[in-house]
Amino acid sequence: MIKYLTFLVLNCSGIVLLSSCNKTDPNCQVSTSCNTEKIDSGDVTINISYEAGQPGVPVILYDGYVEDNVILWSDTVYQSNITFYLPVGKRYAAEAYYVTSNQTIVALDGTKFKDNTNEECNTTCYQFPTVTLDCEKL
Amino acid sequence: MKYIFLFLLILSTQICSSQVGESAKTTKKIEIVTTLSINNDFNLQDYMIGLSAGIEDLGFEWGARVGFNLRPFYKKVQIKSENNIVRQYREQKYLISLDLDKRFLHFDVFGYKLQLFAGVRTGLLLGNYKGTKIDADKFFVAAPFGGLCLNFNDVGYLKLGYMQFNDHLTNVSDSKIMLTGIINL
Numbered sequence: 001m002i003k004y005l006t007f008l009v010l011n012c013s014g015i016v017l018l019s020s021c022n023k024t025d026p027n028c029q030v031s032t033s034c035n036t037e038k039i040d041s042g043d044v045t046i047n048i049s050y051e052a053g054q055p056g057v058p059v060i061l062y063d064g065y066v067e068d069n070v071i072l073w074s075d076t077v078y079q080s081n082i083t084f085y086l087p088v089g090k091r092y093a094a095e096a097y098y099v100t101s102n103q104t105i106v107a108l109d110g111t112k113f114k115d116n117t118n119e120e121c122n123t124t125c126y127q128f129p130t131v132t133l134d135c136e137k138l
Numbered sequence: 139m140k141y142i143f144l145f146l147l148i149l150s151t152q153i154c155s156s157q158v159g160e161s162a163k164t165t166k167k168i169e170i171v172t173t174l175s176i177n178n179d180f181n182l183q184d185y186m187i188g189l190s191a192g193i194e195d196l197g198f199e200w201g202a203r204v205g206f207n208l209r210p211f212y213k214k215v216q217i218k219s220e221n222n223i224v225r226q227y228r229e230q231k232y233l234i235s236l237d238l239d240k241r242f243l244h245f246d247v248f249g250y251k252l253q254l255f256a257g258v259r260t261g262l263l264l265g266n267y268k269g270t271k272i273d274a275d276k277f278f279v280a281a282p283f284g285g286l287c288l289n290f291n292d293v294g295y296l297k298l299g300y301m302q303f304n305d306h307l308t309n310v311s312d313s314k315i316m317l318t319g320i321i322n323l
Contacts, residue, residue: 065269066269135313
């Protein structure tokens with residue numbers, strides 16, 4: 001039992017040491033590539049299973065969840081991906097319809113579109129946000 | 139094939155010797171210890187990881203553990219819906235589980251203490267999908283399992299076995315390998 005407690009204490013102290021390293025480095029300098037301005041929009045890409053010469057794939061892009069039924073865009077797509085420039089901080093969902101003679105596969109994906117950031121010397125650096133919705137057929 | 143035969147031969151000789159040893163033992167008594175375990179269940183299509191806490195009876199060599207397991211990524215799954223419509227989601231899965239198992243027999247193979255084990259994992263299988271508010275259907279599961287257990291002098295166990303786990307997915311096989319590490323506290 002004692003050895004497990006020792007292991008736990010060592011682990012905890014390691015975490016404390018590691019976290020304290022970041023805060024107290026006086027020589028830390030933010031790189032010139034760090035953009036501290038928040039970027040309000042980015043690319044939302046929908047990946048689709050499309051083969052050249054085949055019928056197009058109907059795709060619907062929703063604002064929010066599918067059930068909210070707020071359609072941002074819908075069309076038949078004749079390529080394997082399509083990209084939209086959309087505001088960050090919102091949730092998006094996409095559906096692709098693969099219709100064959102005997103069944104229809106409705107492929108759905110969705111996510112919250114978050115800021116693309118990294119931390120440098122306790123400063124938040126913003127990068128161009130991108131997200132991919134994977135509506136490719138299994 | 140000859141290796142399997144050799145392995146079975148070694149096991150059978152070990153079973154004979156172990157059973158002689160067993161009969162010479164004095165009467166067993168209940169000796170409960172608490173345990174912590176890490177569960178890994180996988181096949182070529184899926185993977186679940188989990189943590190469990192429970193008890194192990196060192197005397198009668200059985201264990202019971204309550205755990206929480208999850209698929210640590212979103213997996214594409216297809217669910218048959220109405221009127222020839224198949225819905226494809228990206229799914230995360232959770233399992234609140236109760237494991238019951240029994241170890242039996244003792245083999246000494248190349249200096250390692252091996253045992254066989256068999257048991258069942260029961261629990262509630264939950265899940266959610268990306269892009270929609272609906273959750274995956276909840277299922278009660280009862281998955282039988284069995285395999286080989288490496289016994290570290292009753293301080294811990296490493297169990298490698300087969301589990302028949304029906305997760306109601308058409309694109310994931312029910313046959314899974316289980317790898318569980320258990321520490322007695």
